[in-house]
Amino acid sequence: MxxxxxxxxxxxxxxxxxxxxxxxxxxxxxxxxxxxxxxxxxxxxxxxxxxxxxxxxxxxxxSTTLQLADPFTKALPVHTFIDLISKLNLKSIHA
Known part of the structure; x- marks a missing residue:
């Protein structure tokens, strides 16, 4: 940086x-x-x-529930993954 x-x-x-x-x-x-x-x-x-x-x-x-880097660095339960991705304002290209 x-x-x-x-x-x-x-x-x-x-x-x-x-x-x-x-x-x-x-x-x-x-x-x-x-x-x-x-x-x-x-x-x-x-x-x-x-x-x-x-x-x-x-x-x-x-808090782990607010760690927005987790979807990019580790496997997560589906509901946690979706929650964190939604906080990042990322959308599925298949939706």
Whole structure:
């Protein structure tokens, strides 16, 4: 996002806000201490944590029922999928 904003004549809104529906993931971004249980966590979590500590990124909790990215990232029950897609104002091309 930073690269995109630098290419456009737009001042980036800092800090960027990322919405997670996992409270444990949020806690990991806030805690700079690496515990034995988090050794398997990939580089992106460490990068996110460093960005939070530098004040470039803000992480906020969002309820799973409001997480609009879920239809694009995971399998969902049909009623949940339809509900989230309708919130995005997406329509079926077959309807």
């Amino acid at each position: 930073t690269t995109l904003f630098h290419q456009l004549p737009v001042q980036p809104p800092l800090p960027y806000t990322i919405y997670y529906d996992s409270l444990s993931a949020i806690k990991m971004t806030e805690n700079p201490v690496q515990h034995e249980r988090t050794k398997h966590i990939e580089v992106d979590y460490r990068f996110t944590r460093d960005q939070v500590l530098d004040g470039k990124l803000k992480v906020q909790h969002i």
